[in-house]
Amino acid sequence: MTSPAPPAETPGERRTREVLEASGIAFEIVRHGPVRSLAEAAAARGVAPAQVIKTIVVRRGDGDFLFVLVPGDRTIAWPRLRALLGVSRLSMPDKEVARDVTGYERGTITPFGSLTPWPVVADSRIPEAGAVSVGGGGHGVSATVDGGDLARVLDARVADVTDLDHAGPAGPARTTPAGPASTRQD
Numbered sequence: 001m002t003s004p005a006p007p008a009e010t011p012g013e014r015r016t017r018e019v020l021e022a023s024g025i026a027f028e029i030v031r032h033g034p035v036r037s038l039a040e041a042a043a044a045r046g047v048a049p050a051q052v053i054k055t056i057v058v059r060r061g062d063g064d065f066l067f068v069l070v071p072g073d074r075t076i077a078w079p080r081l082r083a084l085l086g087v088s089r090l091s092m093p094d095k096e097v098a099r100d101v102t103g104y105e106r107g108t109i110t111p112f113g114s115l116t117p118w119p120v121v122a123d124s125r126i127p128e129a130g131a132v133s134v135g136g137g138g139h140g141v142s143a144t145v146d147g148g149d150l151a152r153v154l155d156a157r158v159a160d161v162t163d164l165d166h167a168g169p170a171g172p173a174r175t176t177p178a179g180p181a182s183t184r185q186d
Contacts, residue, residue, distance in 0.1 A: 026149070029143055029144045032043050033096065049073045050074070052133050053150070055068075060116075066120075067119070071125050074163060077160075101114075103115035111154055120155070123161055127151045127158060131145070132150060171181050
């Protein structure tokens with residue numbers, strides 16, 4: 001009996017792998033299939049939740065984006081990020097704009113192989129985290145790399161830009177660029 005063939009590599013996964021190879025850092029591609037939570041993602045990738053790194057696309061202005069790398073158990077501290085960047089406003093693009101400016105769908109976004117090499121801000125915990133897992137350019141695919149190597153090869157600006165993501169009865173706390181989601185007035 002033969003085992004099934006591995007799924008074909010998507011264009012996004014190929015772009016991610018090629019950029020990782022060119023970077024010269026050690027990495028391992030992990031194919032784990034769909035996950036529904038941070039805990040599932042961490043278990044599937046063989047790392048702690050804090051070592052699952054979210055890549056968040058943030059807009060500074062018209063056509064001006066950056067990536068913010070956030071440990072899985074944390075959320076962006078918008079006032080600190082705005083202060084670091086010297087701006088009074090930031091926003092998060094909708095999923096179509098994020099796809100258009102990175103070449104990746106939400107849930108697959110990684111700074112490796114983005115259509116445009118946007119600047120990167122990495123939370124200060126990442127370089128010392130050891131092995132971390134970032135998006136691999138496809139759903140259910142990740143790349144495990146050393147956190148210090150990740151920050152270095154991306155020439156990331158490293159700063160304390162996150163807060164612990166406190167989970168309550170309704171789930172994880174979420175904030176928006178304008179402040180806590182529960183108090184935002186649209």
